Amino acid sequence: MASSQLIQRIEASTPAGRDRGVDALRALAILGVVLGHWLVTAVVVGDGTVRVASPLKHLPELTPVSWVFQTLAVFFLVGGQVGAKGYTSARARGSTYGRWLGGRMARLFRPVVAVLVVWAVVAGALLASGVALDTVRVLVKLVLSPMWFLLVFAALTALTPLVARLHPLWPLAAVLLGDLILYCLDGPAWLGWVNVVAGWLVPYCLGAAWARGDLSGRGMGWALLLGGAATAAGLVLWAGYPAAMVGVPGAPVSNLDPPSLAAVCFGLAQCGAALLLRGPLRRALRRPAAWAAVALVNMSAMTIFLWHQTALITVTVAGLFVSDALPGLHTAPDGFGWVLARLGWLPVFGVALLVCWGVARTYEQGPPEVRRGRFPGRRRHVGAAGRGPTSG
Numbered sequence: 001m002a003s004s005q006l007i008q009r010i011e012a013s014t015p016a017g018r019d020r021g022v023d024a025l026r027a028l029a030i031l032g033v034v035l036g037h038w039l040v041t042a043v044v045v046g047d048g049t050v051r052v053a054s055p056l057k058h059l060p061e062l063t064p065v066s067w068v069f070q071t072l073a074v075f076f077l078v079g080g081q082v083g084a085k086g087y088t089s090a091r092a093r094g095s096t097y098g099r100w101l102g103g104r105m106a107r108l109f110r111p112v113v114a115v116l117v118v119w120a121v122v123a124g125a126l127l128a129s130g131v132a133l134d135t136v137r138v139l140v141k142l143v144l145s146p147m148w149f150l151l152v153f154a155a156l157t158a159l160t161p162l163v164a165r166l167h168p169l170w171p172l173a174a175v176l177l178g179d180l181i182l183y184c185l186d187g188p189a190w191l192g193w194v195n196v197v198a199g200w201l202v203p204y205c206l207g208a209a210w211a212r213g214d215l216s217g218r219g220m221g222w223a224l225l226l227g228g229a230a231t232a233a234g235l236v237l238w239a240g241y242p243a244a245m246v247g248v249p250g251a252p253v254s255n256l257d258p259p260s261l262a263a264v265c266f267g268l269a270q271c272g273a274a275l276l277l278r279g280p281l282r283r284a285l286r287r288p289a290a291w292a293a294v295a296l297v298n299m300s301a302m303t304i305f306l307w308h309q310t311a312l313i314t315v316t317v318a319g320l321f322v323s324d325a326l327p328g329l330h331t332a333p334d335g336f337g338w339v340l341a342r343l344g345w346l347p348v349f350g351v352a353l354l355v356c357w358g359v360a361r362t363y364e365q366g367p368p369e370v371r372r373g374r375f376p377g378r379r380r381h382v383g384a385a386g387r388g389p390t391s392g
Contacts, residue, residue, distance in 0.1 A: 010295050011288040020291055021282035022078055025274050027297040029075035034308040036069025037146065038349050039342060040246060041309075043138075043316045045330040050135045052142060055333035055342075056248045062339065063243045070245040070256070072149060073203045073267025074274045079153060080207020083160045088211070097161060104157055107364070108150065111302045114363040115310070119143055143309045152196060156204045165212075168205040172264060174198035179261045183253070192258035199259025203271050215275060224272025232266040303357050303364045311352035315345065 014020075040062075042053045055062055083104070090100040119140060126136050156163065178195040181187035209215055235241045240253075241262035247254040255263040285291040297304065319326045328341025
């Protein structure tokens, strides 16, 4: 069968030293963000308008959903680990900083260009057909707004040689100082940009420390998990930080825009959980079929992330041909009935994303000569390139 052949090819092309647990963590982080957006983002259609709403505003009981699916800290943890190891490996091969950074930026932004071109055409076509400017703005913002983190990730990647040995306590202290100035001293709003960099620099520096072997042993994982969770809980209970780890429309304070001390501490807890899960995940991925699924997600991680909101919008628009009030798709997220209906729509979003993936995945994997060196090529090609089928 074709599927079993694909599984065998992926298994054969994976170097023996590949850390499959790290790849699994990155796949879980990306899928967590996607499912989180699909669950807490509602495109409400009515009275000739389109707006975006969140069930967290009407149903605070759903706040724990943000604890499970806001997984960006794990993504930055893995990014720091992969970036630091990759740069060290590139230097050992005699490669320059420019070549190393250029390769990583190409893999990061090549698929972004495809999304921007497609949505430029779509937006122009919608406006030409008479769709209201406000509606087009809502849809385009829905697609483009999640890309903010790519700019931060690119900046931290470029700074890898400088931050690879930076202790995570330094950016954590910067976040603490930023929150004190912003929320206690009514400081200028532009200071939030300091937290945007410093907040995500904390898990990125942890990842670099992980690459150096400084986070070995389960004790560090438990310390981060318990210490981060306890501190985040204390900040929520006694310091007035919101419990939701994502932005909630209408809330006076967001834990994510910019990253607050509570969100960063919660991210430390997630990083600790990730370190503890790495071993069990690595053992589970000894099974070729499980590893093939993780490898395929990693190969298309950027495509999945960049097109998941397009998939949601596509299903929402297609549903208008049936009705403009389909529960969980067009209606306001103001009750648990909406939540149950939205869960039923998730597989449909998944199918639409699969179609987008089939069309756009080549932009992430690069030209044929690059793809042959990554997947599902022969072992000697993978080893020579210094990366497996899930190059980060």
